[in-house]
Amino acid sequence: MASQITFIGAGNMASAIFGGMIESGYPREAITATSPSDEFLAPLRSRYGIHTQTDNRTAVVNADVVVLAVKPQIMQSVCAELCETIQARKPLIVSVAAGLPAETLERWLGGDLAVIRCMPNTPALVGAGAAGLFANPRVTTDQRELATQLMQAVGLAEWVDDETQLEAVTAIAGSAPAYFFLIFEALEAAGTRLGLPADSARRLALQTAYGAACMAQHSDQSPDQLKRNVMSPGGTTERAIQVLEDAGLRQTFLDATDACAKRAREMADELGKR
Ligand SMILES: NC(=O)C1=CN([C@@H]2O[C@H](COP(=O)(O)OP(=O)(O)OC[C@H]3O[C@@H](n4cnc5c(N)ncnc54)[C@H](O)[C@@H]3O)[C@@H](O)[C@H]2O)C=CC1
C-alpha cells in the first residue's frame, strides 16, 4: 500500500511536488495537503482529487511522511502546533524549507525524529524537477529509498553527504528556474524589439531553451563544445557571445549564486538559533 503523505502548506512548491507525483501515477487518495484557508484548498481538491485539511494536526495523525512546505519564517510555529501529534506517530519528516537545518527542525518537533531536508524546484510540476536531499542519522535505508522514489517521480534526486551542500543546490537548482525564466523574458523582449510578434518571440525563445537543455543532456559533448558548434568563425553567434562575455555574464552568475547561498546561510543563522 502506498505511504500516506501529508503536505503541510499547499503552495507553489508543495503543489508542484504532489501534482508531479500524481502525474507519475502516485495514488491521489494517499495524499493530503493543508492550508489555513479552505478557499485556497477547494481548487486543489477539484484539480488534483487529493484530501485537504485546514487543521494541520488532524492531517498528520495517520501520515507515514509529513512534508513541511510552509515558508521558513512560520515553520517554528507550525512545528510547535504539530509537535505532540508527530511525537505520537514519529513519521518521516521531509522539509523543503530553504535555509532551515535538519537539527533545528528535529528540535522544534520534539527530537528523536528521522528528518530529510530536501531542496527541490518548481519544474517538479512537469516531472522535470531537480532536487538535493540530505538525511539526518535517524533516517533508515527504507525511508531514504522512499524519499528517493518520491522525488524521482518528479525529476532528478541527488543526495548530499554534507548538509551545507544544500546551499549550493539552492543556488543552482532550487532558485535557478527563476534565472532561466528571467532569460526567457529577456529573449522574448529582444525578439519583439527586433520585429517579431510577442507570441512568436516567446515560442521561439522557449523552444530554443528546451532544445538546448535536451541537447546538452543527451550529448557526449561538453556545453563549451556545444556552444562552439553554434559559433561559426566570423559569424553571428560569435558576436553575441562576445557581448555576453564582455558584459561579465559568467561573473554575474557567480555573484548571483554566491548571494543565493549566502542568503540560505543567513536564513539558517536567523531561524536556527530560535
Ligand atoms: N517556490 C519555490 O520555487 C521553492 C520553495 N521552496 C520552499 O518551499 C516552502 C514553501 O514555499 P512556496 O511554496 O514557494 O510558498 P507558498 O507561499 O506558495 O506556499 C506556502 C503555503 O503555506 C500555506 N500556509 C501558510 N500558513 C500555514 C499554516 N499555518 N499551516 C499550513 N499551511 C500554511 C499557505 O496557504 C501557502 O499555500 C518554503 O519553505 C520555501 O523555502 C523550496 C524550493 C523551491
Ligand SMILES: O=C(O)[C@@H]1CCC=N1
Ligand atoms: O526563494 C526562496 O527562498 C525559495 C527557496 C528556493 C526557491 N525559492
